[in-house]
Amino acid sequence: MTKFRCTVCGYIYDPEMGDPDAGIAPGTTFENLPDDWTCPVCGATKDMFEVES
């Protein structure tokens, strides 16, 4: 599954980990994150993320 990086702070969203603190279960793809999900480090919105290569 594709990882995404926050272009503001560098946090990497790893679908295998999810974001349990925000109620995001492991296995949730980036595309399936809620639209109002934000970066747990800096608060950036989903549109500030890019595919991590």
Add this chain to the structure above:
Amino acid sequence: MRTAIIGNGVAGITVARLLREQDAQSDLDVFTRETFPYYARPQLIELLAGAIRQEALSFYPQDWYERQRMGVHYGETVHSIDPKTKELVLGGTRHAFDWLVIASGSDAFRPPIAHAELPGVFTLRTLADALAIKDYAALHGCENALVVGGGLLGLEAAHALRRIGINHVTVLEHNLRLLPRQLDAEGAHILQRILASKGLGIELGASCRSFGGDERVEKFLLEDGRSFPADLVLLSAGVRPALDFLAGSGIAINKGILSDDRLQTNIPQVLALGDVAEWQGKIWGIIPPILDQAPVVVSTILGGDRSYQGSVASNTLKVLGVDLLVAGVAQPSPGNLCEVRVANEDRQTYIKLVFEGVHLVGAICLGYKKLQAQLNRWVAEKKQMTVAEAHAIVDQNL
């Protein structure tokens, strides 16, 4: 069209990115006093703590600006702005612009404490600061650190200094409670207990009068006459907008640059956003509003009609493993209905919900990470709920 951006922090680089996405051709130049490429300021604490390496902060590749066809001018101080010729005055040269975006951010405030110029007295705002503190602590084997200021950054930095092996770290806060801007008295008391139990020294209601030492800082003296050893000092007394270079430009300032809903200053085609901008009397000083403002700046430049409508104040903090959310109106004036819950008998957790009528408008949540995102969302949308429903939600999560 030539656009110049002053500043290469979150505000500057986000405007540059968005502008380039929507306008592939025009000239775009970024000027920064920094000598490092863009780095993630929120991660400086983790760098100081030794939890991440420097490379992890600087994740924009060196050739990013080239590929985006932007000029980036490192170590370039803008001395002044000439509004008549529409030029930036640099060290020895000038740079002409059609549109100017001022995203110069803020500088660490150095409170006027005697002998604060001694080696070993630092502020923490930039990557260079973080590296200098780390190097200094290692070089001198520092064992007694003082952090002046018990705000968000001060507490996080104090924790970081503990993590790099400094045995005694004391936080000095002149208010009578920690995080006075974020927490009410009861929340601050609980946070203080948690931090103290984990070995962080805290002096409340105390102010630093002077530092002492022969060649470098060795001690500090409080206003009340007490003196303590300190071989490393971090001044964490907030930030001030970086405005020095605006003298003579005619750009109107109050605390920050006065910006309207299109983020325009009083000078045509000169815009401001982020920590340097004052909008409706407010300077946010946090990242999320910058991300709301940047698309408005780009829209204004490209002839669009977006306007900035403000952002919901929200802050999360993690110090010594304690999660804290302070969202919206957390310290209401009398007249609002407050619902307060203290969760554990040992008082290490705290939840407070603030209602305006039937709408949830503010929350403090200490020690319950699971609830943070939900509360944050509900405060943002001013969710309608009864006090009984709020009770049920809190009870479920305790």
